[in-house]
Amino acid sequence: MEQAEGRLACIRAAREASEQAAHREAHAIPFGQPNIEGRGNIYKHVQQEWKRAERLAQEETRAAERVDMLSKVEAFKEHHDDLQDVRVVGRTGWASMGAATSVNNLDYFRNQVTQLQAANEEAKAFNKTHKGEKKATYGAKITQLNKKIAYLEHMREQAESATISEHSQQLIDSGAVTQWQKKPVYYFVRVLRKVALTLNEQGDFQPSKWYPPKTEEAQQRVAALIQQ
Incomplete structure (x- = not known):
């Protein structure tokens, strides 16, 4: 600011x-x-x-x-x-x-679920005793948030338990790639716009399916990084 x-x-x-x-x-x-x-x-x-x-x-x-x-x-x-x-x-x-949708917002989403669950129970109790006027319930929203929480928790666990090869660590330490704090399984390539890598089971970097290199120049740079 x-x-x-x-x-x-x-x-x-x-x-x-x-x-x-x-x-x-x-x-x-x-x-x-x-x-x-x-x-x-x-x-x-x-x-x-x-x-x-x-x-x-x-x-x-x-x-x-x-x-x-x-x-x-x-x-x-x-x-x-x-x-x-x-x-x-x-x-x-x-x-x-x-x-x-960020692992940094997990506490926020959990609190939202807690609040919605309380409001949902209150609405259901009200609806049982009032046949005419009905209050909106939040079951679908709660389900949606729980799926998001599970997705982010899995992503964080995956990032924390990931194997990182010596070569991959060198790329991280040199600043050639930067881990995305919101979704830490992705490592964005420096100087390339919206191009990210992910770690495979051996701890080596591979092009991301969600943020792949789209131009020939970007593909060559990513290939050079991976094959260094």
């Missing part, structure tokens, strides 16, 4: 400086002075500064939207004390948010 706010402040200051420079350049030119054929454009620097200011204004808008979004994320996490990782859809303050 602090980094985003700092970047916004820097962009805003640069935009204001460009606007001021454009005004100074324009004021230095006599009013109504035309360009003279065969000579350089006397408004060149003014135009350059305004173009730069316009570009910075667009960057400022995007940076401000990111700050708004991050503020919303912080507020969302403060409202849910046991939530570690937030899933964000969108890049502005209007972004939608929820709990990410």
